Amino acid sequence: MVPLLASVPAQAKSKDEKRQEILEMKDEVLAKLYKSNPETKSMIKEAEGYAVFNSGGVNVILFSAGSGTGVAHDNKSGQNIYMKMATGGVGIGLGVKDYRTVMIFHKRSSFDNFVDKGWDFSGQADAAAKVSDEGGAASGADTVVSGVSVYQMTENGLALQATLQGTKYWKNGKLNKD
Template structure:
């Protein structure tokens, strides 16, 4: 039974995947979230503006999750911006795990890409960044 749960979670919950179609409302909400997160970042870390402007591109995600006793799940959405082309790629994120815990998380993530190869890999294949504290 335990193995079946793990296999199901792995098959269903894929980290950072590009989304082909989003509703206009989701696109608008994601772009507003990006604007708000970057404004907060620039206010608390003014040097971040120069780092982002000088990078290959950047990603901004909102993430949320819940841990209930032995299972955890989370999801989020975001946008990756290519500074060279000006193109935005909308993505979704999902996580699942097993471990003792109880709680709710809600956070925002900004990823700055300084190397084109890393940017392209993220957009084309996604990343699996696992870890909890």
């Protein structure tokens, strides 16, 4: 006989629950960023907006791929825009990495372009070896380009890579509808 609980399908999370999870992730990531880079708190307050993403990636010899979710916050309107991201690339590397990305938009045009078009193509070189709070990560991706400051923090993983990455960010149609 099959137990009753085994036949009950897992309850899917509601839109509000998914939004809340993303906002909690955003708050946790920003707290870590402010602790390691205190100057970013005023940068974010004075910016046109910012975005925070929870991402994971795999690099297997010549190819890399990853995906994630996040939120872009418009400081002017106070609106949260829920987003998705996917990345792929070519280069030399090996590893798996769970990381968080914070983008601070200093120009209105940069924020609007990110939310409406969301495309980024860049080279990346980094090394990461981290499990929980142990280990460290070094990244060549912390940059300021076209009015955007980017901070990337490794949560867990082991990776060594030098890749040309293509990353696509787009609005999450389901989570932005009421």
